[in-house]
Amino acid sequence: MTVEKLYSLLRDMSLEEKVGQMYQLMALFYDEDMKGVLTGPAEHMGIGQEEIRMAGSILGTAGAEQLREFQKKYMEHQPHHIPMLFMMDVIHGMRTIFPIPLAQGATFDPELVEQCAEVSAKEAAVSGLHATFTPMVDLVRDARWGRVMESTGEDTYLNSLMSAAVVKGLQGEDMREWGKVCACIKHFAAYGAPTAGRDYNTVELSEHTLREFYLPAYQAGIDAGVGLVMTSFNTVNGIPATTNKWLMRKILREEMDFQGVLISDYAAIAETIAHGYSEDEKDAARKALEAGVDIDMMTGCYAKNLAALVREGTVDEKLIDDAVLRILELKNKLGLFENPYKDADPEAEKTLCLCDAHRKLARETAARSFVLLKNDGILPLDLSKKIAFIGPYTDNKNILSTWAITGDSGDCVTIEEAAREVFTSERTSFHAGSQILGNEVHLTGFEGAHGYQAKSEYKSSEELTRMLSEAKQAAAEADLVVMPLGEHFLQTGEATSRGTLGIPDVQLQLFREIFTVNSNIVVVLFNGRPLELREISEKARAILEVWLPGTEGGHAIVDVLTGKVNPSGKLPMSFPYSVGQVPVHYNEYATGRPNQPDVEGRFFSKYIDIPNEPLYPFGYGLSYTSFEISEIRLDSPVMKEGTSITASAGVKNTGDRSGTLMVQLYLRDLKASVVRPVRELKGIRRVTLASGETEKVNFEISEEMLRFLRADGTYGSEPGAFRVWIGDSSRTENCAEFRLA
Numbered sequence: 001m002t003v004e005k006l007y008s009l010l011r012d013m014s015l016e017e018k019v020g021q022m023y024q025l026m027a028l029f030y031d032e033d034m035k036g037v038l039t040g041p042a043e044h045m046g047i048g049q050e051e052i053r054m055a056g057s058i059l060g061t062a063g064a065e066q067l068r069e070f071q072k073k074y075m076e077h078q079p080h081h082i083p084m085l086f087m088m089d090v091i092h093g094m095r096t097i098f099p100i101p102l103a104q105g106a107t108f109d110p111e112l113v114e115q116c117a118e119v120s121a122k123e124a125a126v127s128g129l130h131a132t133f134t135p136m137v138d139l140v141r142d143a144r145w146g147r148v149m150e151s152t153g154e155d156t157y158l159n160s161l162m163s164a165a166v167v168k169g170l171q172g173e174d175m176r177e178w179g180k181v182c183a184c185i186k187h188f189a190a191y192g193a194p195t196a197g198r199d200y201n202t203v204e205l206s207e208h209t210l211r212e213f214y215l216p217a218y219q220a221g222i223d224a225g226v227g228l229v230m231t232s233f234n235t236v237n238g239i240p241a242t243t244n245k246w247l248m249r250k251i252l253r254e255e256m257d258f259q260g261v262l263i264s265d266y267a268a269i270a271e272t273i274a275h276g277y278s279e280d281e282k283d284a285a286r287k288a289l290e291a292g293v294d295i296d297m298m299t300g301c302y303a304k305n306l307a308a309l310v311r312e313g314t315v316d317e318k319l320i321d322d323a324v325l326r327i328l329e330l331k332n333k334l335g336l337f338e339n340p341y342k343d344a345d346p347e348a349e350k351t352l353c354l355c356d357a358h359r360k361l362a363r364e365t366a367a368r369s370f371v372l373l374k375n376d377g378i379l380p381l382d383l384s385k386k387i388a389f390i391g392p393y394t395d396n397k398n399i400l401s402t403w404a405i406t407g408d409s410g411d412c413v414t415i416e417e418a419a420r421e422v423f424t425s426e427r428t429s430f431h432a433g434s435q436i437l438g439n440e441v442h443l444t445g446f447e448g449a450h451g452y453q454a455k456s457e458y459k460s461s462e463e464l465t466r467m468l469s470e471a472k473q474a475a476a477e478a479d480l481v482v483m484p485l486g487e488h489f490l491q492t493g494e495a496t497s498r499g500t501l502g503i504p505d506v507q508l509q510l511f512r513e514i515f516t517v518n519s520n521i522v523v524v525l526f527n528g529r530p531l532e533l534r535e536i537s538e539k540a541r542a543i544l545e546v547w548l549p550g551t552e553g554g555h556a557i558v559d560v561l562t563g564k565v566n567p568s569g570k571l572p573m574s575f576p577y578s579v580g581q582v583p584v585h586y587n588e589y590a591t592g593r594p595n596q597p598d599v600e601g602r603f604f605s606k607y608i609d610i611p612n613e614p615l616y617p618f619g620y621g622l623s624y625t626s627f628e629i630s631e632i633r634l635d636s637p638v639m640k641e642g643t644s645i646t647a648s649a650g651v652k653n654t655g656d657r658s659g660t661l662m663v664q665l666y667l668r669d670l671k672a673s674v675v676r677p678v679r680e681l682k683g684i685r686r687v688t689l690a691s692g693e694t695e696k697v698n699f700e701i702s703e704e705m706l707r708f709l710r711a712d713g714t715y716g717s718e719p720g721a722f723r724v725w726i727g728d729s730s731r732t733e734n735c736a737e738f739r740l741a
């Protein structure tokens with residue numbers, strides 16, 4: 001549709017019809033004939049049949065046939081036959097579920113992540129969807145927050161790369177193309193910094209920190225052309241983000257130049273009443289509209305109040321027109337006016353979703369997201385040994401996540417299933433050993449929706465004793481034990497903040513029991529957040545971090561355990577020594593009294609009972625081979641105005657098998673008008689080398705990479721000395737210095 005036609009359509013719409021475009025309901029509000037039905041939630045929201053029938057978008061339902069039917073009936077009664085927008089959370093896969101976003105961050109490879117997003121987009125598009133609420137690009141530094149699993153970690157640069165990659169993968173060059181859907185950058189802003197790691201909690205950040213570290217990943221998604229941005233639930237420095245005019249109008253729209261549709265998070269407009277910021281729903285609706293929120297997700301605030309607010313002269317209709325125009329433009333960019341069904345195709349849905357090629361990518365991505373945290377040489381497994389797999393994740397299909405709402409755990413390959421394909425059965429045994437959680441622990445997910453277990457399966461004490469003794473006997477008879485342990489998938493995701501970061505007690509007990517009979521233990525760790533691993537790290541001979549690995553998890557784990565794939569993942573978030581360090585991140589500022597572990601004395605910035613450093617730092621991850629990185633060479637010690645310099649180092653595979661290293665470049669501005677982080681990631685190179693092979697890795701360092709938010713509020717670089725590191729983790733000491741003239 002031409003822009004002129006869009007304008008004339010807008011002019012022709014009644015106020016109620018326009019307002020209808022501005023709220024989003026769940027599909028369960030409709031009956032088969034697409035008539036609004038007054039279900040419980042609708043009554044609760046105080047909206048009636050007419051408002052339901054007029055809504056411009058729905059969330060939370062997929063299926064080509066169903067959505068085609070839905071669209072047809074909806075458009076018949078929509079006064080101008082404007083198509084409806086279908087949105088859903090396709091967070092790390094539609095039917096083929098990839099590893100969780102935090103794990104994807106661990107690949108350190110935006111190209112691979114873009115490919116996963118492309119596949120998710122195809123599967124979502126043929127299933128009838130037009131838009132998905134992903135990527136979540138919130139910077140995270142606090143492992144207590146359950147939603148760290150949805151982010152790509154603690155680093156601004158890595159998050160920005162991943163943000164752009166996912167947007168490109170989902171939307172392509174043109175959302176109208178087959179197999180593309182609209183992406184949504186969320187949650188604007190700083191949702192990842194809730195006080196004390198408690199979900200939905202207050203966010204207090206200096207404007208400097210917000211701008212310098214938190215905003216860039218949202219900006220990267222906007223620069224990549226994202227069509228939607230979602231507001232966050234939290235307050236930002238005292239004002240709820242959803243009604244925060246400064247944040248939305250000034251920062252997001254004006255400064256960051258976001259032209260697309262701004263949608264609230266689920267019920268976030270009405271929640272500004274509970275925040276103590278809005279008087280009632282009408283006041284909340286006015287404030288959200290004035291802040292620039294175009295779509296109200298799942299409250300009656302807009303539906304019930306916007307028309308009245310215009311008619312009584314409290315708000316200018318122009319605000320409504322601007323919002324509706326943006327929504328119509330989005331529908332137009334998706335090509336819905338010409339083809340309201342877009343790519344919804346029941347046949348393609350059957351053949352494409354979970355096809356072999358998609359499973360293959362899921363397997364490769366999972367394997368590349370695994371991080372080898374420890375290995376004394378026990379891995380890869382020697383298949384001639386007698387191996388016992390012991391742990392509740394040995395044969396467990398719940399390895400997706402709470403956010404894999406379009407996936408099906410029944411599709412997953414377990415470790416046992418995958419291992420049986422390659423291990424000889426007489427020398428291998430498989431045992432759960434314990435539950436994931438104890439009988440007394442109850443967790444809830446999105447109940448009912450996809451048959452999630454709301455609590456751990458009950459086991460009698462006799463059964464538990466039998467499970468343990470069987471496992472111990474198998475361990476005693478085996479040469480080595482592989483222990484798949486970890487968090488329950490319902491322990492991570494939305495509303496799953498934790499005050500402790502251990503693996504569940506019942507599993508720690510199992511680990512201790514097994515250790516008494518066989519200390520040759522390889523732990524395979526499932527989790528959605530960094531955990532406290534001290535004891536496991538001291539006792540186990542190897543730890544393979546596998547996150548929540550998705551549909552092909554079992555295959556990928558066996559690929560890595562057996563050495564078919566050599567691990568190359570790197571931690572996107574620091575694993576704390578203990579929860580008392582949290583929030584802990586590598587790119588902190590120096591203090592005036594930096595800790596000097598080798599010097600006696602108390603007046604240093606340190607803990608008296610634990611080290612300052614996390615147990616496993618950002619960027620860390622081992623390989624089955626070893627690499628040597630030579631000293632850095634700079635092509636010039638001085639960067640003159642308008643030029644760049646090149647830092648290079650030779651990377652040699654010094655081990656006896658081929659392997660891949662994610663080589664990392666870090667920079668520090670040694671003195672500036674505001675203090676700068678002790679180091680910051682600024683470049684990544686993927687290097688794959690055969691045993692004995694060497695490759696020179698070059699990083700071009702431009703003046704742009706040295707810029708930051710200066711004391712006077714401007715963005716730019718300052719002349720002076722800089723340090724550069726090239727290495728295999730954020731702890732590398734391989735450095736050189738140069739000056740910016």
Ligand code: BGC
Nearest residue numbers: 059089133186187265266494
């Ligand atoms: C979450 C969003 C999500 C939305 C819609 C909210 O609870 O915070 O991330 O996209 O629900 O399902």
